[in-house]
Amino acid sequence: MASSSKRQEIWLYLQFPLLSLETLLPQLTPEQQSKPIAVIGHQKNVQQVLCCNSQASAWGVGKQLSLSTALALCPELLTLSRRAEQEQERLQQLALLAYSFSPEVIIHKELGLWLEISGCDRLFKGYDALLCELQNKLQQQGITAVNGLAENPLAARLLCKPSFQTHLPSSQQIQQSLQGTALYKLETSRKQQQSFKQLGLTSLADLLALPRSALSERFDAELMATIQQLNNQRPFTATRFQPPSSFYDLIHNPQGIFNKESLLFPMKTLLQRLCQYMIARQCHCLEMHWRFEPLIGESKQMSIRLSSSQNSWSMLLNLSRLQLERQELPRSIEQIILYADQFIEAPAGMFNLDLFGEQTDNRSSSDLIDSLNARLGAEALFQPVLKQENLPEQAGTLGLANQQTTTATQIDVSYGKQTPQPLWLLDKPVPVQIRNQQLYWHRPLKLISGPQRLCGNWWQNEQQRDYYLACDSKGARYWLFREAMDRRWFVHGLFA
Template sequence: MLQLEVFVKHWPGVEESIPSAVLQQGRVSAVSQSARQAGVYTGMRTGGAQMLLPDIRCFQRDTQQEQLDLLASATALLQYSPQVALAEDDTILIDISASLSLFGGIRALRKRIQATMQALGLTANTGIAPVARAAWLFARLAAQKKRVGKHVLGSKKLDRHLDRLPVGLLAAAQDSLELLQGIACHSLQDLRQLPRPGLQRRCGKAILHELDAAYGEQTELHQWHVAPPEFKARVELPDRIEQADALLMYARSLLTQLLGWLTVQHLAVSHIHLELLHERGRQAIPPTLFDLKLGQACWQEAHLLSLFKERLTQLKLHSAVIAIVLEVKQTSPRELQSEALFPEPGGKAEDHQRLLELLVARLGENAVLKAQPQADHRPDVANAWVSVTKSVIKSVTKSVTKPVMKAAIKKTTASNAGPVAGMHAAVNLRPDWLLPKALPLEIRNHRPYYESELSLISPAERIEAGWWHEQIQARDYFVAIDAKAVRYWIYRERAMDPDSDHAVWFLHGVFG
């Protein structure tokens, strides 16, 4: 079916509507279910198929794309085992002996493998056995009979199940089927009972090698699939899609490949670049580009898929999409997870980071910010707002003044105030909230006035900095109290001229 699924993929929830067939050298080599029900069969000439079904879609076989789809599938399956190999007859072999306990047993692992193939838009028939060639035969029989493949885990039962298989399953027996059936050799058991020298003279040595490999009497060597050093994948859409949220299913197929690549490389991704391709040719339209940046590198499918969903839901397309390209821009080594003996009730730090990334995907990068202290003595400059997706704050270097400063970040709760990240010595008092802009104060009875006269209750904290930015500040800060015992942080602007007595008072912060 891979010949047909190259052109008509079986996406989840998308039903086949138009009968389709793949042609090779003027004959049908693969046919869809609806076309088969109408009487089209493999080997039929093209004219006969079109006469029987005038609306049938015919495709010329594309072996190159078939190989690309097999490689994509092998990359996606690397998340279950690092030993994945491509075999003949569009078959993928996976060594799952070390993966059964990790994925909850053979049945759970089989369901996950089939779900992975379904996410790629492909169907898969499975066969499981202690020997690779035996598993290959079981999978091939399941594909021919359209049923669940055999699962044989014990070596003692393997011979009995293999003996019942038809001899036509062997790849090396295809040219000798008429001869074998003429001597009443229908099963592998019948084939094993024939004299080996005579069988080799009439059918070749390859059939003996394949038979011995199936029963585990001869070792097979496989070339394991190696993931590329960089990840970039593309998926063609079955139709022009104009709604961004409808792209999630196809983006998931790319994400499935990415998970396999990350697993075998022992990496986590922190920057994903996505391109939505539109019209080509004379009416070409530039692709829609967007990046998914994570504050903490991730490799979990559920989290990445939720971020994709949020970004695509918020995206507005200016033209229909015909293909999607996903490229990994930045990765980091995967960190081993360590579970605590007594889990924290508020969740782990990773859970908090995933929540922030989900909010960024939903609200935008500039809508979710964090406070970042700056190495500056000026209170209104000592804090900057940056996106939570940016890297962790670098260590603060020494300021031009000699004392080493500390940073304090408080969350804002007042509508007219912002959090202060003050660079200050431990002995100095700083308020919980800074006003977005300092408020000039009146002078009454030679005192600053804000709803009532303010009394100074602390010595002056002198700040004189900013000359290197040509934004010098020369201020004396005080803690003041009003008639209702509310404490404020006010400052007096010192005159630049040492001979001037002029001073202006400002309200800059409020203590909680």
């Protein structure tokens, strides 16, 4: 590369010639997919073929043929109308994919992407490896792509080859092929193209060979700007792609999905996209929502809360599956939507460098909480909560585990060390009988220590209780109290 002090930029232009077709393909059955297919778009009130698959090309169908000609060539041609919004959505997703290869991504509305990849080689161990990896990733997504590489964005687009190159050409090679580029590829006005013809200019080399002052006299400012860009004399100012702040994605399945097992595959795809998004944004998800929409009737929502940061799609799929088992779903599902907008920044130590692996233990315990949550529901998980109260049933309660009430106030527990306190508390105090002037609960009870007076609720109905430690003849110990007012006895706890 050039040995200038400024880092030499390397621009990669990705073009997706079949994107219009490939966004629509997943909605077709496998049987339909094997037929010749063409996507039809309107151009000047004429219905034209925008792109077609290889089966259709074998019949002679090609780009820019009118619909009637195409049908005449291939009577069994399956024609789809173009969905421009879906294409752009797909392009956004591809930009997100590209974002994991380079921090500088620019979306080209005409179904292409620019990536500035200089300096990204070390991560992938070389530019060639980066290009191979990118090609693989795109193929996995079922996307056909061709690319061009050059030192500036415009040249990269002009040098777009009909196949995917996985080798970075040298600076000289780039210059050579740029010189040979035909002028009609330049995005210029018709008038300009005509004057090229009149001057007998065919390739870029012819144009650049003219003196610069002569050029500016003959051609407009736009072309001059283009030439400056091609010569790296003018920066490329298009806005860079930034991943959106929330994630929303859906899979459309017009055939309908009838059982939970077959839901898992589209769910997996969506979760993989979510994970890709999270990796690109370097964040972790706190909560995600699923929505299953049937053709007719009400849609079903399902939310999954994550106690700690999760970033692996298999774990997320597992949790979704566990929760899905508990759900009643509509009979046939046409659309699956995954939505997430609560994210936290990924912790700095994403790689577990801890020698003793304590972090893995912590991770697995939060994994456990998540899967319990998904399978049993949040209402089955509890945590003991301590409060600064006098009455035992208020001082120690069970709270739902997910609420994460961080009580900042330090509660003094030293008192509990001096006085006996039970391990089990009964949900409600149970009245104790008195037989032969002796307390009786399952067996005769004997008081062994006490009393300890606890008072509470003085603002409503005041309670004064004297707590005693009692035991039965077999060594079981209970926590008894007597109400100071009406002198009745209750069991309130067990010393297990």
